[in-house]
Amino acid sequence: MKIDLSALFWQPESRLYQACEWLNQHLFCLLTSTICLICLLPSYFLGDQLFQLDELETQIPQLQAHNQQQQSLLDSLKAYQSKQQNAQNVLKINQQLNNLATQHHAKITQLQWQFEGEKTIALVVLGKTSALLPLVQTLNQQPHFQFKQLTFHKQPNYQIQLTALLLIKDFK
Numbered sequence: 001m002k003i004d005l006s007a008l009f010w011q012p013e014s015r016l017y018q019a020c021e022w023l024n025q026h027l028f029c030l031l032t033s034t035i036c037l038i039c040l041l042p043s044y045f046l047g048d049q050l051f052q053l054d055e056l057e058t059q060i061p062q063l064q065a066h067n068q069q070q071q072s073l074l075d076s077l078k079a080y081q082s083k084q085q086n087a088q089n090v091l092k093i094n095q096q097l098n099n100l101a102t103q104h105h106a107k108i109t110q111l112q113w114q115f116e117g118e119k120t121i122a123l124v125v126l127g128k129t130s131a132l133l134p135l136v137q138t139l140n141q142q143p144h145f146q147f148k149q150l151t152f153h154k155q156p157n158y159q160i161q162l163t164a165l166l167l168i169k170d171f172k
Contacts, residue, residue, distance in 0.1 A: 093121070093144075093168070101125060104135040106162075119168040120148065124161060132162050144169045 011017060023030070090113060101108045106127030114120045125132065132152070139145050149165035 096142075097121075097123065100135060100138055101127075104138070105131045106135055109161075118148075121166045121168065123164045123166055125164070126155065126159055126161050128158065129160050132160055136162065136164075139164075139166070 012021075094111060097111065098108060104127070106125045108123065109126050110122065110124035112122040114122065125135065127135070136147075136150065140147065146167040146169060147164060148167050149163075151163045153161040153163065155161050
């Protein structure tokens with residue numbers, strides 16, 4: 001190693017000698033720039049992260065307002081879907097009652113839904129006794145109907161009017 005260093009100093013035209021000479025002349029500038037790079041680069045990244053954090057903190061209220069708006073929209077859509085489902089259930093039950101009445105040769109004269117408190121149907125059916133008693137029996141066997149009140153009234157032309165108040169079970 002000693003021979004290599006002495007050979008370096010004996011040949012000032014070599015590139016290695018010129019590089020060592022340049023390092024020797026500009027050592028202060030190199031050390032200063034290295035220290036600045038070591039100190040300033042992390043502080044730059046820290047400042048950038050703090051700036052991004054401030055931007056995110058300013059976006060939080062906007063995002064919360066947007067989230068609240070989306071939540072209210074979702075709630076209204078769920079309420080609309082629930083109303084649509086209720087309407088479909090009402091149509092389905094109305095259709096089922098009409099089918100049962102036509103099967104038993106009876107005529108529904110009034111069908112009124114009540115949604116306050118218990119879900120009930122006020123039902124008025126006109127027909128003959130031989131048709132209404134099997135209809136009552138069929139309605140009693142249905143799993144989602146329960147009689148709350150049941151009355152028969154004699155009508156002219158040998159017909160009977162059935163007035164029933166049906167409770168609806170498992171209605172959503």
